[in-house]
Amino acid sequence: MAGDTADTRPKWLVRNSRPARRLHAAVYVTTGFLFFSGISLLGEGKPALEAVLGGHVPAAHWHRWIGFGLVGLSALVLALRPVASRKFLADSVAFRLTDLRWFVTYPSFVVRPSRHNPARHEGHFDPGQRAMNLVIVLSLAVLSLTGIIMSFPQRLTPMTFAWSLRVHRGATWVLAGAVGGHVLVASGILRSYRGVWRAMHGNGAVRGHLADRLWPRWAEEQRGRSEPGSPVRGVPGQ
Ligand code: HEM
Ligand code: HEM
Numbered sequence: 687m688a689g690d691t692a693d694t695r696p697k698w699l700v701r702n703s704r705p706a707r708r709l710h711a712a713v714y715v716t717t718g719f720l721f722f723s724g725i726s727l728l729g730e731g732k733p734a735l736e737a738v739l740g741g742h743v744p745a746a747h748w749h750r751w752i753g754f755g756l757v758g759l760s761a762l763v764l765a766l767r768p769v770a771s772r773k774f775l776a777d778s779v780a781f782r783l784t785d786l787r788w789f790v791t792y793p794s795f796v797v798r799p800s801r802h803n804p805a806r807h808e809g810h811f812d813p814g815q816r817a818m819n820l821v822i823v824l825s826l827a828v829l830s831l832t833g834i835i836m837s838f839p840q841r842l843t844p845m846t847f848a849w850s851l852r853v854h855r856g857a858t859w860v861l862a863g864a865v866g867g868h869v870l871v872a873s874g875i876l877r878s879y880r881g882v883w884r885a886m887h888g889n890g891a892v893r894g895h896l897a898d899r900l901w902p903r904w905a906e907e908q909r910g911r912s913e914p915g916s917p918v919r920g921v922p923g924q
Pocket of ligand 1: 717720721723724725727728729746749750752753754756757826829830832833834836837851854855858861
């Protein structure tokens with residue numbers, strides 16, 4: 687009878703390309719390492735954590751070099767993918783007055799997704815994601831700049847080093863807060879976001895009905911681009 691029934695497979699929309707997913711994974715592996723090694727160096731150092739990296743000196747050494755790796759990776763992406771980089775930034779700064787309604791309706795959506803939808807927004811990212819993207823990008827930029835400055839202590843006055851360290855430490859906690867919120871939402875632990883992790887893992891596709899709630903305009907555009915009658919753009923596992 688399978689041939690007589692309509693195609694009831696869930697519809698999937700591809701949200702992020704393979705290069706975007708690889709870049710995202712590279713960023714979170716390097717950032718994860720920098721968090722760990724950075725925290726191990728905090729203050730006088732945390733011997734138990736530093737021991738994992740072979741002691742204080744190796745921990746500081748690897749922290750610096752992986753830090754330079756992250757700076758190099760960012761420079762490479764900006765140089766090789768200027769259009770995609772500009773689009774990401776433009777999509778992240780594009781706030782509209784109507785986004786205020788989204789913020790008002792958001793808490794009830796998170797608490798009871800079966801009863802409430804967030805208000806419609808017109809962005810590629812929802813307004814919360816946009817704010818999170820900006821905080822992550824800015825704090826990583828500040829960490830990179832102050833990290834590079836501190837890597838040449840012999841050229842600095844003690845005052846410049848002390849201020850760089852203070853700002854570096856502050857930016858660490860700002861980044862930790864933003865990434866913590868991002869992982870809580872994007873991992874799909876919350877019912878309202880179940881399945882969203884696939885947007886950056888596997889084949890980068892999410893279910894159409896989830897996309898309709900989170901990114902309505904983007905979902906409409908994607909369907910508009912599909913062949914008439916074939917809205918299935920990718921099914922994980924096939
Ligand atoms: C996710 C990004 C990063 C995080 C979370 C982070 C975190 C930290 C933390 C918590 C410390 C210890 C501060 C203290 O002693 O109180 C530190 C130290 C330091 N970081 Fe970073 N950092 C990051 C990126 C970078 C980058 C990109 C560089 C260099 C290019 C860098 C270079 C340094 C240097 C030179 C120190 C001083 C290490 C020492 O004691 O010799 N960091 N970082
Ligand atoms: C240090 C850790 C992380 C950082 C700095 C980070 C940063 C980002 C940024 C800047 C974006 C927006 C990029 C874009 O969509 O073009 C993003 C998207 C995303 N991230 Fe992360 N991320 C991290 C960890 C994670 C983890 C652990 C998960 C899942 C378990 C995750 C899941 C996602 C998903 C699903 C998206 C796609 C959202 C969308 O398509 O709109 N991220 N991340």
